[in-house]
Amino acid sequence: MSRPLVRAELFLAALLAAPALRAGDLGSEVRFGSRRGAQFRVSAASGPRIVYDSGPSDPPEEDWDTVLIQGELPDPSVRFSAARSGAPGVWVELEGKRFPGGRFWAKGRFPRGSGALRLRATGDGVKAEHEVTLYGVEVFADVPDAPTVPENPPPRGPMDPDARPPLLHGRAEWKALPPTSPIPPDPLPWRVTLHHSDGRRTASLAESLEETRFIQDFHQNGRKWYDIAYHYAVDSLGNVIEGRPLETLGAHTLGVNEGNVGIVLFGRYHAPTNDAATPAQLAALGELGRFLVRRFGVEPVSLKGHRxxxxxDCPGDLAYLKLPELRRAVALPPTAIMTAPDWDAQNARTSAASPSAAR
Ligand SMILES: [Zn+2]
Structure with missing residues (x-):
């Protein structure tokens, strides 16, 4: 099929599928006194009471009608509600989903308007003292985005249809649900964008598979996207997990999803959490990147961060700083990587520390 036909088809698909194009990390992140997220302890008590009150947030820059939170909620008897400054007596209960183990998201709707957000949690019959974590609090206006305008890709290197991806943990392994609607095709990526999940830093393959399933639910039902936004997730052990199918349009970078493979790192790679990418994770990213370079002729310079x-801030300062190293790694053939002194040392440490990272 000729290029113009592919472009026209993609453009039509984009027009028909606006909701799939909305970006990860959309909306405005809400901060409380310049702090992102929140963490608080809840003590055991019978009967209903307020266990957390954020006070008013820093004022969001834009009008909003939706608040969306995600974090860890060990005890389901703790529930969140939200209010907006200007209407302080009106508390909207947030509804969403809590997974076994406590990973949760919740959402509430308001009339569209401006004003600071205030969050409150109430407990009713909390049995044991525990800690609640909010990784992310966002507000946004729930309106369809303008469709992506098709771009002409830059020149690419040679493509190798026989290039094989690294060992992947596929969708069946994390019990993926099907997309809520067919995802438009995006067959010839020319760029790669790195994200962080701003969520749980997983410590085992089982946790990573659970987290992938959580993010799919958060994206499909919290954000109303067709599927998990990203094409791949890479955990701290170096496991690579398949997200939405490669060669379908991503939903991870507002306005620039076309031709863009989205890769997410589990964790929070910025202050105050400051998760750091592990050698195993960087090695897996390098391997995945080399596959994309080989398969599609992606230029290493087209590996960028969401920011x-x-x-x-995505993918966080600590992951963003690794991009120059990653660009060099994906440009090298695997044999050269194995003999590079710093990677060699890192790989040795990784294999010793983490058997699951060995490939
Ligand atoms: Zn991002």
Whole structure:
């Protein structure tokens, strides 16, 4: 099929599928006194009471009608509600989903308007003292985004249809649900964007598979996207997990999803959490990147961070700083990687520390 036909088809698909195009990390992150997220302890008590009150947030920059939170909620008897400054007596209960183990998201709707957000948690019959974590609090206006405008890809290197991806933990392994709607095709990526999940840093393959299933639910039902936004997830052990199918349009970078493979790292790679990418994780990213370079002729310079395209801290300072090293790694053939002194040392440490990272 000729290029113009592919472009026209993609453009039509994009017009028909606006909801799939909305970016990860959309909306405005809400901060309380310049702090992102929140963590608080809840003590055991019978009967209903307020266990957390955020006070008013820093004022969000734009009008909003939706609040969306995600974190860890060990005890389901703790529930969240939200209010907006200007209407302080009106508390909206947040509804969502809590997974076994406590990973949860919750959402509430307001009339569209401006104003600071205030969050409150109430407990009713909390049995044991525990800690609640909010990884992310966002507000946004739930309106369809403008469709992506098709772009002409830059020149690419040679493509190798026989290039094989690294060992992947596929969708069946994390019990993926099907997309809620067919995802438009995006057959010839020319760029790769790195994200962090701003969520749980997983410590085993089982946790990573659970986290992938959580993020799919958060994206499909919290954000109303067709599927998990990203094409791949890479955990701290170096496991690579399949997200939405490669060669379908991603939903991870607002306005620039076309031709863009989204890769997410589980964890929070910025202050105050400051998760650091592990050698096993960087090695897996390098292997995945080399596959994309080989398979599609992606230029290593086209490996970027989410923040290169929009107003977000994603993928966090600590992951963003690794991009120059990753660009060099994906440009090298695997044999050269194995003999590079720093990677060699890292790989040795990784294999010793983490058997599951060995490939
Ligand atoms: Zn991102």
């Amino acid at each position: 290169d395209y929009g107003t977000t």
